[in-house]
Amino acid sequence: MTITREDCAARDHCDRLAMFRDRFVLPPGVIYLDGNSLGPLPRATPARLLEVAEIEWGTALIRAWNRHDWIGLPRRVGEKIARLIGAPPGSTIVADSTSVNVFKALAAALALRPERRVMVSEAGNFPTDLYVAQGLAALLGRGHTLRRVEDDDIAAAIDADVAAVLLTHVDYRSGRMLDMAAITRAAHAAGAVVIWDLAHSAGAVPLDLAKCDVDFAIGCGYKYLNGGPGAPAFLHVAPRLLDAVAMPLTGWLGHADPFAFDGDFRAAPGIARGQVGTPAVLSLAALEVGVDLALEAPEDAVRAKSLALTGLFAGLVAQECGDFGFECITPAEEVRRGSQVSFRHPEGYAIMQALIARGVIGDFRAPDVLRFGCTPLTLRHADVWDAVAILREVMQMHAYRAPEFRVRHAVT
Numbered sequence: 467m468t469i470t471r472e473d474c475a476a477r478d479h480c481d482r483l484a485m486f487r488d489r490f491v492l493p494p495g496v497i498y499l500d501g502n503s504l505g506p507l508p509r510a511t512p513a514r515l516l517e518v519a520e521i522e523w524g525t526a527l528i529r530a531w532n533r534h535d536w537i538g539l540p541r542r543v544g545e546k547i548a549r550l551i552g553a554p555p556g557s558t559i560v561a562d563s564t565s566v567n568v569f570k571a572l573a574a575a576l577a578l579r580p581e582r583r584v585m586v587s588e589a590g591n592f593p594t595d596l597y598v599a600q601g602l603a604a605l606l607g608r609g610h611t612l613r614r615v616e617d618d619d620i621a622a623a624i625d626a627d628v629a630a631v632l633l634t635h636v637d638y639r640s641g642r643m644l645d646m647a648a649i650t651r652a653a654h655a656a657g658a659v660v661i662w663d664l665a666h667s668a669g670a671v672p673l674d675l676a677k678c679d680v681d682f683a684i685g686c687g688y689k690y691l692n693g694g695p696g697a698p699a700f701l702h703v704a705p706r707l708l709d710a711v712a713m714p715l716t717g718w719l720g721h722a723d724p725f726a727f728d729g730d731f732r733a734a735p736g737i738a739r740g741q742v743g744t745p746a747v748l749s750l751a752a753l754e755v756g757v758d759l760a761l762e763a764p765e766d767a768v769r770a771k772s773l774a775l776t777g778l779f780a781g782l783v784a785q786e787c788g789d790f791g792f793e794c795i796t797p798a799e800e801v802r803r804g805s806q807v808s809f810r811h812p813e814g815y816a817i818m819q820a821l822i823a824r825g826v827i828g829d830f831r832a833p834d835v836l837r838f839g840c841t842p843l844t845l846r847h848a849d850v851w852d853a854v855a856i857l858r859e860v861m862q863m864h865a866y867r868a869p870e871f872r873v874r875h876a877v878t
């Protein structure tokens with residue numbers, strides 16, 4: 467059956483999440499399909515940033531660390547993120563970047579299995595995860611190797627030599643979602659420690675880290691959590707491991723008593739040891755607004771709408787752009803799908819530039835992937851219709867052939 471724009475508008479009419487759209491600043495004339503890379507600005511964020519700058523910083527000065535509990539921000543926002551990802555209280559903290567947290571979690575995981583020398587990851591994992599694993603192996607200098615395997619071979623690759631398994635739950639290129647419970651079980655059966663990168667999961671898909679018995683997790687603050695450019699990331703450590711975990715970066719804020727200014731490092735009890743140095747207060751304040759918004763949205767409604775939007779996007783591209791050579795690489799099966807739809811096309815870069823010039827903002831991932839993030843809090847079904855109609859026009863008119871769309875920018 468042909469899907470019409472009226473069908474899409476009708477779905478928007480009974481959308482339980484429709485009221486969330488107004489809670490964000492969205493420029494007119496833009497259909498934003500990149501909330502998986504940089505979440506849009508929550509309407510409440512600028513006022514909060516102004517408050518932190520002018521009132522907290524401007525008038526309380528150094529006293530704000532206590533008076534406005536700046537010192538408690540990493541824990542406080544971490545507790546809120548824990549609720550979003552199904553993690554127990556006291557297990558999650560906001561600190562550093564995702565890349566740095568990959569390093570911290572992976573090093574801590576390897577230290578829990580000192581007699582083993584293999585790290586397992588997925589061949590197409592996000593490069594920072596792979597690079598950090600390679601750099602850590604070189605730094606340790608004890609012969610650790612990185613075993614990179616295809617999705618379907620992950621469980622089979624986890625044998626008695628494997629110390630740690632480092633995986634991204636939702637793939638950044640294709641949007642395919644791995645079975646967190648099954649892989650974690652397989653890893654534990656083989657005696658390995660698991661680290662899940664939730665960069666494309668937190669705030670987008672239901673997560674239950676406690677139920678899956680996950681050892682470590684890390685995730686991004688500026689994607690679906692809408693914390694703003696360069697927002698700090700989060701680190702989760704299972705409570706059963708916390709007291710045994712040795713963090714590789716032992717800074718003063720991970721110390722049991724930072725203001726004792728003791729000359730010897732003693733790790734703080736619990737997840738506080740996941741901190742290294744002084745938190746980025748302004749960024750954390752912005753992140754808290756985004757996380758509060760995410761917590762307001764019922765998880766089942768978010769997942770249902772996300773699947774509806776991604777399914778609609780893929781269906782409409784097949785219906786409207788079937789002749790133009792797009793290959794959908796996002797799994798059709800719902801349990802294997804995150805919150806984005808991706809297509810391969812040899813002209814992918816130029817097509818995405820032509821779309822962006824028309825206000826349809828997705829992104830491009832080398833070598834040939836067009837990526838469309840579907841953020842349920844802001845995107846309407848009718849927007850998906852309009853985006854695909856513009857894609858069709860770009861293809862029909864060969865608009866992507868214009869020379870200006872072939873210029874490669876630093877950020878794609």
Ligand SMILES: *Cc1c(COP(=O)(O)O)cnc(C)c1O
Pocket residue numbers: 563564565566592594595634638663665666686699
């Ligand atoms: C976006 C992303 C990151 C980002 O890491 P940064 O340190 O914030 O640059 C890491 N891992 C994955 C899987 C990502 O998608």
